[in-house]
Amino acid sequence: MAWQVRESNGIRYCRSKVLAAFPWLQQGFSTRCSAPGAREEAGAEEEYRRRFLAIFQLAPDQTQLAKQVHGDTVLIIDQLQPGKELPEADAMITNRPGVGLATIHADCVPVVLVDPVHRVIAAVHAGWKGTLAGIVRKTVVRMGEEYGSVPAECYAAIGPAIGSCCYRVPPERIALFAEKWPEFDFAAFQEESTLDLALINQQFLENCGFRPEQIDNARVCTACHHTDFYSFRRERATGRMLSLIVMK
């Protein structure tokens, strides 16, 4: 299990090797469009996103971008609504081919879910608040309710996000996790005063029935690799990477 770096359309991006095995699926996570500290021309990021989406034969209006608020609302996207403002949400699910689901990130965990049996995909934005609220589990439950998805048959890819190496947090924050999720062990995090949100989401997925070999966690820290990725923690970066998933 691993993520791989690809280059296309003049853009470097990474993708899950596990999900790349599905020929009817495309998935990718973009890199930053300018070097740290470099001045970005107006519109540069928009153009970069347009070129990134073009790698997947998608125009911006074929891609649904949630209005992220660090909440735990999950939206079902049963048709594209270009130009229409979506309700606030940090996760989206669709079973429609050609509908791109995108979330934006600078340290927060990007999770994409795939049910190859019912052909359903989901994109999730999980920062510490969303992770604490269990947004990934809520998305899995919703996939089951709406489409009959069974976790043991599903796949997940967890993209680059801030690692515990660079994510020191106040003890009270870890206490919130320990209180809300007593079935998980946060002792190691409590000792170090750090959190590994990608790992916590991985454990949540395993706990709700995902097989470990069907979860592809990139384990790449966006702050350590800040020449490739924007990191809000490290540089208060204003740019964002796109996490994209679409069925052909």
Ligand SMILES: [Zn+2]
């Ligand atoms: Zn790091």
